[in-house]
Amino acid sequence: MKLKLRFSRSQLCLPYAVFLILFVIAPLLVIIYYAFTNGQGKFTFDNFTNFFANSNTIGTLLYSLLLSLTTTVICLIIAYPTAYILARSGFKKQYVLLMLFILPMWINFTLRITALKEVLTVLEGNISLHPFLNSVIGMTYDFLPFMILPLYTSFLKLDKNLLEAASDLGANKFIVFLRVTLPLSVPGIVSGITMVLLPSMTNYVVLDMLYNSTYIMGSLIGSYFSAYDWHNGSMISLVLLIIIFIVTLVTNRFSDKDSDSRRTVL
Amino acid sequence: MKKLPKLLCTAAAAGALAFAALPLSACAKNSNELVLRVSNWEEYIDLGDWDDDELIGIDNPYDAEADGIIGLNSMVDDFTEWFNGGDYGFKVKVEYSTFGTNEDLYNRLNLGDKYDLVCPSDYMIMQLMREDKLQKFSSEFFDRNQPDNYYANNVSEFITEKFEEFGGNEYAAGYMWGTTGVVYNPEKVDVEDVKTWNILRNEKYARQVTIKDNVRDSYFPTLGILNSEQLISGEGNADELLNNTDDETIEAALQILKEIKENVYSFETDSGKADMITGKVVANYQWSGDAVFIMDEAEADDNNPTELWYSVPDECTNLWFDGWVMLKDGINGDERKQIAAEAFVNFLSRPDNAIRNMYYIGYTSAIAGDTVHDYLDWNYGLDASEETETETYSYDVSNFFGEGAAPIIVDRATLEIGDNGEINRGRQLFTQYPPENITKRSVIMEDFGDRLSEINQMWINVRCLDVKDFNPAVVWSVVAIVLAGAVAICLYKFRYQIFYRRKENKD
Numbered sequence: 001m002k003l004k005l006r007f008s009r010s011q012l013c014l015p016y017a018v019f020l021i022l023f024v025i026a027p028l029l030v031i032i033y034y035a036f037t038n039g040q041g042k043f044t045f046d047n048f049t050n051f052f053a054n055s056n057t058i059g060t061l062l063y064s065l066l067l068s069l070t071t072t073v074i075c076l077i078i079a080y081p082t083a084y085i086l087a088r089s090g091f092k093k094q095y096v097l098l099m100l101f102i103l104p105m106w107i108n109f110t111l112r113i114t115a116l117k118e119v120l121t122v123l124e125g126n127i128s129l130h131p132f133l134n135s136v137i138g139m140t141y142d143f144l145p146f147m148i149l150p151l152y153t154s155f156l157k158l159d160k161n162l163l164e165a166a167s168d169l170g171a172n173k174f175i176v177f178l179r180v181t182l183p184l185s186v187p188g189i190v191s192g193i194t195m196v197l198l199p200s201m202t203n204y205v206v207l208d209m210l211y212n213s214t215y216i217m218g219s220l221i222g223s224y225f226s227a228y229d230w231h232n233g234s235m236i237s238l239v240l241l242i243i244i245f246i247v248t249l250v251t252n253r254f255s256d257k258d259s260d261s262r263r264t265v266l
Numbered sequence: 267m268k269k270l271p272k273l274l275c276t277a278a279a280a281g282a283l284a285f286a287a288l289p290l291s292a293c294a295k296n297s298n299e300l301v302l303r304v305s306n307w308e309e310y311i312d313l314g315d316w317d318d319d320e321l322i323g324i325d326n327p328y329d330a331e332a333d334g335i336i337g338l339n340s341m342v343d344d345f346t347e348w349f350n351g352g353d354y355g356f357k358v359k360v361e362y363s364t365f366g367t368n369e370d371l372y373n374r375l376n377l378g379d380k381y382d383l384v385c386p387s388d389y390m391i392m393q394l395m396r397e398d399k400l401q402k403f404s405s406e407f408f409d410r411n412q413p414d415n416y417y418a419n420n421v422s423e424f425i426t427e428k429f430e431e432f433g434g435n436e437y438a439a440g441y442m443w444g445t446t447g448v449v450y451n452p453e454k455v456d457v458e459d460v461k462t463w464n465i466l467r468n469e470k471y472a473r474q475v476t477i478k479d480n481v482r483d484s485y486f487p488t489l490g491i492l493n494s495e496q497l498i499s500g501e502g503n504a505d506e507l508l509n510n511t512d513d514e515t516i517e518a519a520l521q522i523l524k525e526i527k528e529n530v531y532s533f534e535t536d537s538g539k540a541d542m543i544t545g546k547v548v549a550n551y552q553w554s555g556d557a558v559f560i561m562d563e564a565e566a567d568d569n570n571p572t573e574l575w576y577s578v579p580d581e582c583t584n585l586w587f588d589g590w591v592m593l594k595d596g597i598n599g600d601e602r603k604q605i606a607a608e609a610f611v612n613f614l615s616r617p618d619n620a621i622r623n624m625y626y627i628g629y630t631s632a633i634a635g636d637t638v639h640d641y642l643d644w645n646y647g648l649d650a651s652e653e654t655e656t657e658t659y660s661y662d663v664s665n666f667f668g669e670g671a672a673p674i675i676v677d678r679a680t681l682e683i684g685d686n687g688e689i690n691r692g693r694q695l696f697t698q699y700p701p702e703n704i705t706k707r708s709v710i711m712e713d714f715g716d717r718l719s720e721i722n723q724m725w726i727n728v729r730c731l732d733v734k735d736f737n738p739a740v741v742w743s744v745v746a747i748v749l750a751g752a753v754a755i756c757l758y759k760f761r762y763q764i765f766y767r768r769k770e771n772k773d
Contacts, residue, residue, distance in 0.1 A: 059731035066744050069751065121546070128473045128531045186758075211532035215729040223729070226369050227481075227722035228376075250755065 031241075034234035047235035057220065057236065064216040067132070068200040071139040072147075075196050076189065078140070079147035083188070084181075086148070087155035098152065105145050113209045116141055120210070131212035138206040143199065147192040154188030155181075190251045198244050299357045302606045303596060304342075305371065305384045307588065308364040310442070312619075312626040314340040322625060324640040328618045335641075337622045345613045349606065358606045367480065375399070375593070382596035383607040387588050389482070389713035391438050394591065396713075400437045401592040407439075407608045417615035422634035424666050425587065428710065434589070439611045440632030442623075443587035444554030445700050445708060446486065447578040449561070454548040457682070457691070460577040462498075463490035465549055467525045476541060476550040477526060479533035481725040483584075486711055487551060488519045488526070490581040497581040497707075504582055508709045511717035516724050523728040533729075542574065543567060552576070553586070554697045555629030561694055562628065575682075576697040578690055578704050585708035587632065590614075630698045634667045646695040647674045659683065661695060665702045 038044045051057050086097050104112060120127045120134055127134055158181065166176045202218030217240050224233030314337045322335040342362050350357045365371040368390040394400050408418045417439050425440040450460050459465050466477055466487060477484055489508050496502035531547045538550045543564045557576045564572045590611045597603045613619060617637035624631045648658055659681060660673035680693040688703040689696060714721050733741055
């Protein structure tokens, strides 16, 4: 008897669907419930107005945005040339080099930040004097591989014939980069940005460990939850979720457009 | 065999569900074995595995065979063995878990986690009492005529008196207690500066002091700073001043805490110990138990041994304690459970076990009695038979061990003795067993009650960046950066359109 296992696509999705419902959808519904109720369990918009009426939450939002934007920009500036060189280097060296950049990810994150703390102490003396700078360095250190990897893959996929064709048609190196390499690496840039920008808005462990005593969104949510105030905490999570949703929407559009335009380039 | 795939899928789904439900289904129950669910602070009990040379060489009347006190196995295992070897008529298995903060424990209880015996701090005990969640200890537990009732026979009067103040004696059994103060490096900090809580915002030590990262431990010294004059002169009622939570006080505390935030090295949860030992900071706010640990470690540091001191500021100190309480929810009227829970507390209160815990974690046990006194003498006392040049001092411990307790003879250089005989700064012994002049100005911090959310909001406001406090130029430049980012994205889009059109034109 021959055993034939044939799954339809939808059947293969089932395990993930179960996971999704249990651990993503259900908690999300709980968050929405708490965000729009008060202590007595009645429906209210107060938590929402609290968020925007409080100069402290707005300040925190701006601070987190500033921190994550700075981190993202620095990550991009460091990662772009790095990924370019990595993808362009000789075949054998390539993997070794890539490994060197990915290697830190194998070491536990708290351990790395602790080590970074010591290094910064040596460099700066008293690290609590530069909380913002240290947080940016910590976040960059933590998220850099997430920026390098997508860029690296998009450079690998880049068709060398296109570059040669552009040069043949008289473009100098700069124009080739500007008109061919850069547009083709946009999907990598976009996914790199989403992978750095959004987590760095909430990753407060870095701030805690590097003695930045100002809250960012993640710590703000945590502090509401540990103070039994689930309602305001949920509302902040929800607002953050919406911000993330909008950013993802915009960037997705952006990369879709990009693949369309690539078709026209080709 | 067409049905098989579907079957497999169902099985997979069921498996996933079962996996999710795994923690809910308890292990198989043995009717003779009772599961006692205990939850305690992290690193707050002897875990055993001591080296042989760590033997505490004092008389151990509770174990005739041993030549002292040593922790070979963990306390929980020792309890299980002791209980199951006794004549209780049933066996017990301890399910031991830990929590990180009182709030963490409270949140878990509210989420429906069930424990039989937990060890929260003073204010949380008060709150749980008020919410009628606690089960009273039985009268047998407090019966002093039973020599086996180690807790009842050995607990310090000092502790029971403090418990009496909030009516907690029937609900809670003291475990550890202490004060709060400032650990400092006398070589780098002027003694005058540690006499007040104001050291936390003293610009002389800018970014060289730490404070705890929780609202209660920050609010207390802040109120100490706020009411400094009244407290030092003794005019005001310290209990009232330091438990004040009206709007005006909260607002004033917010301003002081913001200044503290700008002045401290960090708001720490645990890193302060290491930073103090390595010398990154010169002073930090500490609980007495951790202070002892820091002093021990700092002087044992091979590279850079430092002698640190503990100071209790002149204004006040927060007297705190952690106690064992039984939860109604967990015990659920089960008499055997209550017996096992009480036996657990009793076993921990057996003086040799109390000493093991004290030695292991550095805190001060609520248990007094001769054996603990012997341990103090063994640990801190100078050997009277040895002839030394050291100037000695008879340190009075009768406020904890009761009238007539012999003083501990210690090196005078480990204490700072004022002209009036009061001791406000010192080393380990002083830290662990504060003298009467300290306990007199100690205040128990009650729970915030219905002011909790206001205080929590104040704390969040301290830590958040307030747009209003901020230089408008900076705020606008942040907004400008965000806008510039948006414009850049638009420009990018636009770029492609130009590109596309040009191509079209060429065609």
